[in-house]
Amino acid sequence: xxxxxxxxxxxxxxxxxxxxxxxxxxxxxxxxxYTDMDVELNTTTAxxxxxxxxxxxxxxxxxLGKHGDLSNCVQGLDVCSGGEWTGCIDEASLSENPELxxxxxxxx
Numbered sequence: 001x002x003x004x005x006x007x008x009x010x011x012x013x014x015x016x017x018x019x020x021x022x023x024x025x026x027x028x029x030x031x032x033x034y035t036d037m038d039v040e041l042n043t044t045t046a047x048x049x050x051x052x053x054x055x056x057x058x059x060x061x062x063x064l065g066k067h068g069d070l071s072n073c074v075q076g077l078d079v080c081s082g083g084e085w086t087g088c089i090d091e092a093s094l095s096e097n098p099e100l101x102x103x104x105x106x107x108x
Contacts, residue, residue, distance in 0.1 A: 051083055051084070052080035053083075057077050057080065062074050062088050077089055
């Protein structure tokens with residue numbers, strides 16, 4: 001085998017190793033890297049709260065954000081407490097603390 005053939009093989013091995021190391025060092029873990037420009041947060045304007053009767057409730061949605069065409073949200077419940085709406089409380093919080101709903105409803 002000529003020295004030119006050996007040099008080419010060594011060059012190919014070095015190029016392949018450099019390519020593999022480049023991928024390994026790039027930090028790619030298969031997870032997308034989101035930036036603040038990728039996520040749209042809820043930018044709705046606040047609406048003046050309306051008066052309500054203690055104990056009233058209505059379903060609501062908490063918008064968590066949007067990435068591309070995917071919107072993330074959770075369902076919740078808005079409860080009238082002391083004549084004002086509490087704001088949307090997620091269903092998980094209500095199920096973890098069943099007394100919360102009765103406490104809010106009873107507040108005058």
